[in-house]
Amino acid sequence: MTEKLEAVLKEDRVFEPSAAFKEAARLNDPAQYEAMYRQSLDDPEAFWGKVASELHWFKPWERVLEWQAPNARWFVGAQTNITYNALDRNLASRRTKAAIVFEGEPGDNQVLTYHDLHREVCKFANVLKGLGVKKGDRVTIYLPMIPEVAIAMLACARIGAIHSVVFGGFSASALADRIKDAQASVLVTADGGWRRGSVVPLKNNADEALAEAPSIKSVVVVRRTGEDISMQPGRDHWYHELMQNASDQCPAEPMDSEDPLFILYTSGSTGKPKGVLHTIGGYQTYTYLTAKYIFDLQEQDTYFCTADVGWITGHSYVVYGILLNGATTVMYEGAPNWPDPGRIWQLIDKHGVSILYTAPTAIRAFMKAGEQWPLKYRLSSLRLLGTVGEPINPEAWMWYYNVIGKGRCPIVDTWWQTETGGIMITTLPGVHAMKPGHAGKPFFGIAPEIVDSSGQPISNPDEGGHLIIRRPWPAMLRTVWGDPQRYVNQYWSQYPGNYFTGDGARRDAEGYYLIMGRVDDVLNVSGHRLGTMEVESALVSHPAVAESAVVGKPDPIKGEAIVAFVTLKAGHTNLEALKNELKAHVVKVIGAIARPDEIRFTDALPKTRSGKIMRRLLRQIAAGETDIKGDTSTLEDRSVVEKLKAGE
Ligand code: PRX
Numbered sequence: 001m002t003e004k005l006e007a008v009l010k011e012d013r014v015f016e017p018s019a020a021f022k023e024a025a026r027l028n029d030p031a032q033y034e035a036m037y038r039q040s041l042d043d044p045e046a047f048w049g050k051v052a053s054e055l056h057w058f059k060p061w062e063r064v065l066e067w068q069a070p071n072a073r074w075f076v077g078a079q080t081n082i083t084y085n086a087l088d089r090n091l092a093s094r095r096t097k098a099a100i101v102f103e104g105e106p107g108d109n110q111v112l113t114y115h116d117l118h119r120e121v122c123k124f125a126n127v128l129k130g131l132g133v134k135k136g137d138r139v140t141i142y143l144p145m146i147p148e149v150a151i152a153m154l155a156c157a158r159i160g161a162i163h164s165v166v167f168g169g170f171s172a173s174a175l176a177d178r179i180k181d182a183q184a185s186v187l188v189t190a191d192g193g194w195r196r197g198s199v200v201p202l203k204n205n206a207d208e209a210l211a212e213a214p215s216i217k218s219v220v221v222v223r224r225t226g227e228d229i230s231m232q233p234g235r236d237h238w239y240h241e242l243m244q245n246a247s248d249q250c251p252a253e254p255m256d257s258e259d260p261l262f263i264l265y266t267s268g269s270t271g272k273p274k275g276v277l278h279t280i281g282g283y284q285t286y287t288y289l290t291a292k293y294i295f296d297l298q299e300q301d302t303y304f305c306t307a308d309v310g311w312i313t314g315h316s317y318v319v320y321g322i323l324l325n326g327a328t329t330v331m332y333e334g335a336p337n338w339p340d341p342g343r344i345w346q347l348i349d350k351h352g353v354s355i356l357y358t359a360p361t362a363i364r365a366f367m368k369a370g371e372q373w374p375l376k377y378r379l380s381s382l383r384l385l386g387t388v389g390e391p392i393n394p395e396a397w398m399w400y401y402n403v404i405g406k407g408r409c410p411i412v413d414t415w416w417q418t419e420t421g422g423i424m425i426t427t428l429p430g431v432h433a434m435k436p437g438h439a440g441k442p443f444f445g446i447a448p449e450i451v452d453s454s455g456q457p458i459s460n461p462d463e464g465g466h467l468i469i470r471r472p473w474p475a476m477l478r479t480v481w482g483d484p485q486r487y488v489n490q491y492w493s494q495y496p497g498n499y500f501t502g503d504g505a506r507r508d509a510e511g512y513y514l515i516m517g518r519v520d521d522v523l524n525v526s527g528h529r530l531g532t533m534e535v536e537s538a539l540v541s542h543p544a545v546a547e548s549a550v551v552g553k554p555d556p557i558k559g560e561a562i563v564a565f566v567t568l569k570a571g572h573t574n575l576e577a578l579k580n581e582l583k584a585h586v587v588k589v590i591g592a593i594a595r596p597d598e599i600r601f602t603d604a605l606p607k608t609r610s611g612k613i614m615r616r617l618l619r620q621i622a623a624g625e626t627d628i629k630g631d632t633s634t635l636e637d638r639s640v641v642e643k644l645k646a647g648e
Pocket residue numbers: 266312313387388389390391392413414415416417418419439501502503515516517518524527528529
């Protein structure tokens with residue numbers, strides 16, 4: 001992290017949005033931002049009440065906010081349905097406008113208008129009802145990035161079922177854990193999905209998962225790749241068969257504002273992923289407003305976010321926030337560099353994309369592939385760029401700005417988390433100057449603070465500390481599914497009454513935030529969160545492993561690479577083969593995103609006298625530092641570090 005940080009800190013250039021962009025932008029006046037921001041903090045109820053009234057509510061709220069830390073209730077007493085706002089509300093003026101523009105990896109194409117999407121969602125909502133799904137039931141969705149993933153999410157929301165989308169790259173065992181935790185009764189999956197020219201065997205993985213997850217009573221299978229798969233009579237149904245006879249009439253169920261909308265699992269500092277719970281009224285209001293102003297969504301825009309719907313970015317800014325604004329969202333199924341590194345640029349050219357939202361890891365990979373790829377395509381439709389998921393190094397920022405945006409397009413570097421539901425810190429594209437590497441200013445209603453470990457605010461500019469949020473915001477997570485105590489411990493106990501983000505940050509004299517990265521045992525690999533404990537538990541579940549400690553190491557493309565220090569049980573000889581076996585084992589237990597880049601066998605791990613693994617030392621060793629800095633006085637056996645450094 002230190003190296004990454006230093007690279008980030010070297011940059012001090014400032015870029016203003018172009019006059020042309022400013023002129024056409026929804027918000028373009030810094031004084032107006034300041035006034036709105038002030039009002040959002042001085043009178044949050046008035047501010048959010050006004051925003052929410054741009055949406056449809058079956059029944060109005062009695063109070064905008066009820067807050068007793070750590071429990072927030074937004075739009076108390078109101079009834080609404082997010083799909084009414086995302087679909088029905090758009091039918092009057094946008095019936096024939098493209099809602100989803102889909103591009104499959106093999107190049108197949110589909111456009112769903114708001115009319116089409118509304119109809120498909122109603123039909124699938126009826127299919128779910130036919131399978132016995134009721135308000136509050138959990139439905140797990142394990143699909144590739146195809147329109148059916150959005151249809152399934154929206155169909156759940158239509159009838160008040162809680163969706164839990166599991167990223168298609170997760171393994172059978174990760175899927176089983178998530179189904180069991182949510183106690184889902186229905187699984188929606190596909191025969192397979194395309195990824196780099198091969199088929200991801202989703203249904204086979206699902207079958208393996210279901211052997212361990214008996215709560216699932218019905219499985220709906222979308223035919224995507226035409227794989228030969230097994231269908232269990234009575235349990236498994238083809239999507240297209242069920243849809244054939246389904247009625248397209250399904251009024252949106254009036255839901256309580258605080259009813260759950262979805263669970264999304266994310267990594268924390270313990271081995272078990274957390275089911276982050278979001279509720280309807282606040283989430284819809286916040287994703288609607290953030291998408292509107294941060295992406296400056298306007299009627300003629302074609303918006304493309306490259307994230308998978310299996311992550312929060314896909315939930316909030318492929319599906320909900322974008323459709324709530326009646327905009328067109330591009331969905332792409334496959335890898336961004338398949339069949340060649342020009343694929344994303346070709347898609348932008350083909351569909352006339354005007355707003356692109358992607359991750360620094362992707363930008364660094366595009367950069368490495370060379371600018372000849374984007375130069376082959378017309379990128380003149382682009383007017384705004386965004387990044388998310390990890391700190392962006394200024395070099396990658398500059399490349400994105402010059403080579404992709406041609407110096408014309410502002411970049412929004414958006415900081416947020418699964419738990420925050422929507423973007424929290426960013427510049428507004430027509431309002432603020434941009435500083436590469438800095439996310440920027442807080443969004444409306446967001447009260448960040450940088451504190452030291454005792455909770456004292458740090459007011460010196462550019463001094464690092466922990467990033468906390470002082471007040472509730474509408475899309476804040478409400479709890480950890482099935483574990484309310486973990487919600488309190490994880491987010492609210494370190495700085496009582498304040499939300500602790502788990503990130504380190506600093507703020508400059510102009511109030512721009514720079515995010516330094518996680519301060520807990522969470523890795524950020526290619527913009528994806530992974531708990532070191534998760535990878536460690538996967539490793540020790542292999543019979544050869546006695547103990548393991550996993551740390552991140554700076555990586556030029558992925559941000560962080562995974563390095564695992566492993567001690568073996570006695571009697572293992574073919575160590576090179578075993579390394580590969582262990583890597584494959586982690587892929588099997590968690591999924592390809594968790595594959596260790598490096599495995600180092602060692603006789604012992606550096607521990608404190610109380611037996612705690614000293615990861616700080618391991619991080620330095622993994623990064624190849626020879627001069628181990630910091631306090632080592634608590635180390636139990638000093639020779640361990642010397643041996644590790646020598647690679648023994
Ligand atoms: O460390 C921060 C980093 O990603 C973490 C959240 O990960 P996740 O819940 O998977 O959500 C990712 C997409 C919203 C944060 O705690 N992070 C996210 N965005 C940025 C970032 N770090 C620096 N700059 C960002 N723009």
